[in-house]
Amino acid sequence: MTSSDDPYADLEPTWTDADVPPDDDVPPPPPEDVPGPVVEDAPVAPARPAAGSPSGAQQAAPRDDRADATRRAKLAMLRGLMDTAGGEGGTLREQATVALRGLVGRDDVELRDDQWRAIEALVAFHRRALVVQRTGWGKSAVYFVATSLLRARGAGPTVIVSPLLALMRDQIAAASRAGIRAVTINSANVTEWDAIHARIAAGEVDVLLCSPERLNNPAFRDEVLPRLAADAGLVVVDEAHCISDWGHDFRPDYRRIRTLLADLPPGIPVLATTATANERVTRDVAEQLAVPGEGVGGEAVALATNDDVLVLRGALDRESLHLAVLELRDQPTRVAWLVEALQEIDGSGIVYCLTVSAAEEVAAQLRTAGLAVASYTGRTDPTQREQLEEDLKENRVKALVATSALGMGFDKPDLAFVVHLGAPSSPIAYYQQVGRAGRGVDDAVVVLLPGHEDTAIWEWFGSQAFPAEDQVRATLAALTQTGETMSTATLETYVDLKRSRLETMLKVLDVDGAVRRVQGGWVATGEPWVYDAARYGRVExxxxxxxQAMRDYVATDGCRMRFLRAQLDDPALPDGWTCGRCDRCGGVTLPPPPDAETVASAREEMDRPGVEVEPRKMWPSGLATLGLDLKGKIPDGERAEVGRAVARFDGLGWSGPVRELFAPRTPDGETPAALRTAAARVLDDWSAIRGEAPEDGEAPLLVEGVVAVRSVTRPQLTYHLANGLASYLGVPLIGAVGPVPGSEEPGRHDVNSAQRLAGVARRLRLELGEGALAGLPGRRVLLVDDWTESGWTLTVAARLLRQAGAAGVHPFVLGVR
Known part of the structure; x- marks a missing residue:
């Protein structure tokens, strides 16, 4: 705030000691030779306080006596005014306590000191605050109580930016219990947006929740966001670590919050909350909160500087959690232990897996063992997700076997356990997920079962990071040269990035001002943009x-909770502190490793090779740009049948041998014996390649030949596999589909769908002799490749065979990525 903005700038400090706020508001002055804290509402510097600080609040340097006296007197006057404002009577803190008790439904609860500090900063001084506190501390109570007090004082509704529908549902339910009227704007209720804004204008809405993705929707950004900024009485950014690309769960859409903050009128308070932010992320989020806004007449107003953001960081110990790590030899042993453990551990909980396939397969295996569980992943239908959340909350299931899709904001106070089959890639992400447990119970068991495959999974997710500069420049050039709105699908024909990475990159460029999302796609803004290679390198x-820290967590012989608190730069972590509850501290006893019989049973259950390979049914958009006359639906007469694979790369059971076979370190060679057997079993169980079985005999084989996809990188493997399967079926290997001369160099798999198809379509041709070509019409063939990811090699090869007269093409591969 500049002096011209300060309503007390012309006051002379002539007050006496009676004018100074009481001791509970302002700490006593420090001794002359010892630096001490200033008024607790003074601007907060981002530097980390000394370990052991009770509140973890970051403090500014002391001011000179005259300035400090002036500030404290103003503070006392303001507090006196705010204590009597509103219609409920009592001091502001008393009113806040009443609101808190209404929220939780109990008359014996009191505000924590830092809850009160945050509420006072928002309501009395309209400041910006960042609250970093452990899960279950009561961060949502801060913004609901602040909302109640601000609304009583005539402020507009609170706008909460929340990342997950599950979190929104819980927050709306919590608000309703406190008599706070909450609504949400999301992609499922677009037709209700006008009605919701009419309710806001009529004063009938206290809280409006929206997702960060909504902030980047063109209609929402251009039509709704300005009205929200103008009407808001408080803005809340929940799970604020998502703002920071240093965070474990960075989401580009969260950066759009800067636009919302910049458009706020002066004096609108802002609160950001998270449980998982280390010092670096905390500093970055505070910088985002300090973005300047627009003043009257469009002149920039310094609404906040980084020093003006009140940062409250508390102790991150979770006294109910008993942390443990159990290292078991392989997947069957880990799943066998889980089967037995879930029968011994009381209550219900969450089993986390690193991939969707693993979650689905583990859930199926646990159900086979008689346990009431269900899978919960990014592929789960939203309606079903809501039902599954309720089933877990009501203890109708023993566990949900989930990916990180079930994480932030899911609130079940009596969640008794969290088990990880596979380690997350970050201790901070791990702390966030285990924080679901033990919120409302004295003891909760938290177990990590790390796997040998964890590193490979981390590397795959890491490969989805921000692209190289040449790929970014190619995208900007495509948008600039055409001068037109381009959809993501059309951009894929100009850029070799996969869809998910391309969309993420475009969101970052949008926030940076280089592109803009509009109806129908994206346009270039023409604004200069710099590729911050140094920053992206530091993020990597x-x-x-x-x-590495996650590996160290597994291996540590010290206290596990201390390790996690240190990773999060917990400001209240004393030297030498231990939790006394984890396996290293002797505070948890786990079920023993499973016996041989149980492991054998789990292994047998996993020994089920065979997954479907869905054929491509549509060509990508915009292929004419790449010189291909392909569009729309793939005709039935040119399409492959539903295929089969031994396993997916990211699952359990046979996924392990498949991953090992295709690891970069594994040389080309014959198909391993175990996978030959698995492939034969898949063929035996594949009804589509056989006809109707007579009553007294076997079903006739419909496939009359095998065609190999000739591999340049693994020629021995694919030939041996195709020849072996032909021999097993008793049909001839009639030829191959291979690269045209001069195109033997294998195509890239790390490109988007359109680019991958273009490369495959130009590269492949039929390699069948005259006799095979003459005999192909009307016959069905088995098309054999080593593995598939995009599906375009199988699609193009099947199309070539169908165009040559094949009645049906049945793809078979060892693995599906």
């Missing part, structure tokens, strides 16, 4: 450091 280094 941080990612690798966090992965």
């Amino acid at each position: 280094e941080t990612r690798h450091a966090e992965q």
